[in-house]
Amino acid sequence: MISLDSPVTTVLGESKKAKGFTDGLGLRTVGDLLHHFPRRYLETGKLTKVGDLQPGQMLAVIGEIEKSEVKTHQDRRTGKPAARVETWVRTDGPRLQITFFARHPGSAKWRADRLGPGTTGLFLGQAKLFNNQWQLTHPKFVLFGAAGEAGGNDDDIATVEAIGDLYPIYPLTKGLESWDVARVVTFARSVVDSLPDLIPASVRDHYDVVDADTALGWVHAPEDRTHVRRAHRHYRFEEALVTQLVLAKRRRAVREVGAQARDGGDGALLTAFDARLPFELTAGQREVGEQLEADLARPHPMNRLLQGEVGSGKTLVALRAMLRVVDSGGQAALLAPTEVLAQQHHRSITAMLGDLAGGGLIGGTTVELLTGSMTKAQRTGPMSRLGSGEAGIVIGTHALLEDKVQFADLGLVVVDEQHRFGVEQRAALTDKAGTPPHVLVMTATPIPRTVAMTVFGDLEVSTLRELPAGRAEIQTNVVNLVDHPGWISRVWERVREEVDKGHQVYVVCPRISGDELEGNQTDLPEVDEDGQLVPPTGVAPPLAAVEQVVTELADGHLAGLRLAVMHGRLPADVKDATMRAFSAGQVDVLVSTTVIEVGLDVPNATAIVLLDADRFGVSQLHQLRGRVGRGGLPGLCLLVSSAEWLSPARERLDAVARTTDGFELSRVDLEQRREGDVLGGSQSGRRSTLQNLRVLRDEQTIVEAREAAESLLESDPSLATAPLLAAAVADLEATANADFIEKS
The missing domain is CATH 3.40.50.300 (P-loop containing nucleotide triphosphate hydrolases)
Structure with missing residues (x-):
């Protein structure tokens, strides 16, 4: 019997692509496979109208083969003869050219014979436009001959026949396609018994959550967007409920622990x-x-x-x-x-x-x-x-x-x-x-x-939420060095102008020296709309470093001013002496790393320059900006950056320049950097602590799950009537994730 705990190899069989599932995707059990959810869905039903195609879209179309020809050519990689089959298909719109490449003319002829004129087929692939001709290369297909005979291998037939109006696109690894995952998932669903439900039936009914079997079917093979939403609702509510139960139990445990009351005595x-x-x-x-x-x-x-x-x-x-x-x-x-x-x-x-x-x-x-x-x-x-x-x-x-x-x-x-x-x-x-x-x-x-x-x-x-009297407005500007590299000179002129008025300035760099980051400072990678890391393009210039910048400024734009440095590698007594000197007005410009991010209060500091500002997160930029405007004097924050227009990094900077509302910025920060940062995953691409839940998008679900958790514990503190849910809660409590929720 195959269960969720069975090795994933029990449903992969002798597949040559098994390593892609086990090593590439890290799927160890059948349960891991079934909970490897699509990250988005292509609306194949809408793409059957070939006349409405856009390049790059997934096409699922039924058409009749007009002709198939074998063309030979020389393989540029090996220098040996090679062949391809070019097949023309008549659809309800424009003709499609379908191309299959073969290693030698013999196999190409076999494929061409299979794709004979008059045969009707269902073809699935990514549409491309070349010389005003729509093309598919190596599509999945099912053929229906005059006698109703199907072509293609059994796996292809099963995969293509299962395609609905929404085609799932899965997180993939090298050597795997979405239809490979879909085929194995379909088989696994057919051999695994009914799934256990963590969420008690009474809770599902009260909060309109579908059962586990229904959710699994709808998440992998939805008929429409409603199925997708209802399936996601199940998994998000389940994750929120387990998390909120862990936290609710912790709150109850704290309340049950005795502590000495501190009533203030005579005050x-x-x-x-x-x-x-x-x-x-x-x-x-x-x-x-x-x-x-x-x-x-x-x-x-x-x-x-x-x-x-x-x-x-x-x-x-x-x-x-x-x-x-x-x-x-x-x-x-x-x-x-x-x-x-x-x-x-x-x-x-x-x-x-x-x-x-x-x-x-x-x-x-x-x-x-x-x-x-x-x-x-x-x-x-x-x-x-x-x-x-x-x-x-x-x-x-x-x-x-x-x-x-x-x-x-x-x-x-x-x-x-x-x-x-x-x-x-x-x-x-x-x-x-x-x-x-x-x-x-x-x-x-x-x-x-x-x-x-x-x-x-x-x-x-x-x-x-209120700010005490005496806090002044802070003007924030993005200094775009991509289009205006000469603006950096004006930045240092503004610094000198502030000092000439008797004020002081912070200059913040992301690094201590050319190759050393400050403390927990981390380079922020860019991510695409699916949360995947975007590889860097070209060779990025070195980031601003305290030790280099202070030397350049002392010898150049800020010559004659009193400059000092601050970073985490300095001895404690030096850091303390430097901050005392800056607070006392004995230093005009403090060139620092982010060690000045929080808590420092120097009322006479009116300007802050953040070099390579795109390397900081939104909340961190907001914190750094808060070092100025503290003494009733207007503040100035200059975000110096070479980030490209419309890039996520530039969007971060523009958001900070738009508003000084920290609560609004915290939402922007979370949306851009995702919960992995908030919940303990690093910015290096590791998975977020939360797998299905997004704390901004799923606000209502979290509120409901917290309510449900309190209600469950009120009636059944040990969750004895919901053993599967109790086990999931215990498992989360025992993991590093729960440890981080406690320690973050």
Whole structure:
């Protein structure tokens, strides 16, 4: 008996193309094969009107053969005699010329005899136009002779006879055609018993989802577009349901874990801090602050995502939550992704607290910095004060997670920018805290609702949309060097003009030196409409690199200005000193990599130049742009690029230049770069964590699946009545995909 778990070779037989399925497509089981779905469908029924053909379209047409001739020629590759058969077919429109190439005249004559005049056939292939003549080369065909006899081999007959109005086009590998896949899929469907349904019947009925057998038939052999949509609906809902069940179980598990409530005590420190603020909190900051206070006061861990535009005041909201925990007798830790950002947070939070950060003041608290590059001697004091409870707040990198770092009573962990707490990190901090700490994740990359529900679905989400007073407009222009290479001189003139006004400028490069990328910076490949990688054309010029650019500018356009460099390879003390100097106005132009992407706040910086801007993603461009316009002065962002007009890279830049709405840009980013980037697949072509689901396109499906997941767990927490679904959930929880959902 052949099942979904049977080796795929059981349905491939002795096919010479078996390796294409196993090695080329990576299909190991029959189930893998049946879930290798078409990526699009050609409407063959509409193409039977030959008069309406367009070059390159798939043609399925019935016609009568008028004549077949053998033509000989010399094979240019081998120099040996070769032959071809030219067959003329009369259709309901123009005549078709069909060509079959043969290795020698003998086989060509055999083919010509088979394609005799008066024979009717069904021909399937890609139409080409040559010398005003429609042609098919090596089409699939079925012939019907005067006696009803069919020509072609049995596989061809079965394949062509199964063709409907929609012909499936599958993801392929070298040596395979879509009809090869269709033929094997058709056979596999005929020998495999009914498919198991992961989705319980009650859920299918409630949400109008077809069963698994119907979906499989319709996805591979649809009669119309409705079949395609209904089949896709099944697989997308199934994937969304399993994912949402994993996340719903995690939310329930967190709620069941005990944590120490942090109700703020007498509130003395927070009250004193609020009294010192030189401005009013925005309505959004007050609302989110109330949400955090309510979460912290509960006896189970807070697990919340705080998202907001660049400069929306997330750090202030997080600091108020940290002070509330300190007022409750606990400690708070802020975990930053880089030392530069940790140092910046330490400076800005210390400045915001003023004399409350001294520790010696009654009602104040000590604020510590702890990073991996600090010497043992430098770390001794902060670690001692953390262990004794003297320090209420600590800011640092992942050095905070090391075994040697101990807390007296860790009550809140704030995770900043692009990092989430994974299982290992959460366990490490739980060990330090005794009970699980409350967790607040901050991101300045606005996240569409469905992404938040899918990727961050185990977190409650708070959003800051307002910008505090004092944030100025930022003008963004694309500097197109393809058509106007001389514009680069004007870019440096604008930089000098800003400096002459007493302002400062960032210049950002994608590389440190000619061959070294910064940290997690990754070249973005172009993809076609099917998500396939587009090979690069020609030899691309080297990308701008900090070390080369600063030298060229110092010797050229920006000679005489105070320039400094910043990148991740510099020693920590040098990076810190450079940022202090830039913040103090002692540096005019900072030539940097993307290490300045988040968190840095230099009010006097009014312009940013992004070289080779097409090498950055939309969200990253938006983050970098947010470094200027922070001091009430108008900002300028110049996106310098050699990207071709209408290319995906140029579309990214134009989108950023069009709007400063981060939520709109996040959708553009996701549409262009696909969920593989959001969900953990790299930009090198690996498959996305989500196979059938697209978080923007399938918003309604995700919402319904989340509702269904909560309902199922409410009535059956262990999913005992849906064992297949329970197994799928357990499998996802055990995979690296689920691990990434937790750690992303």
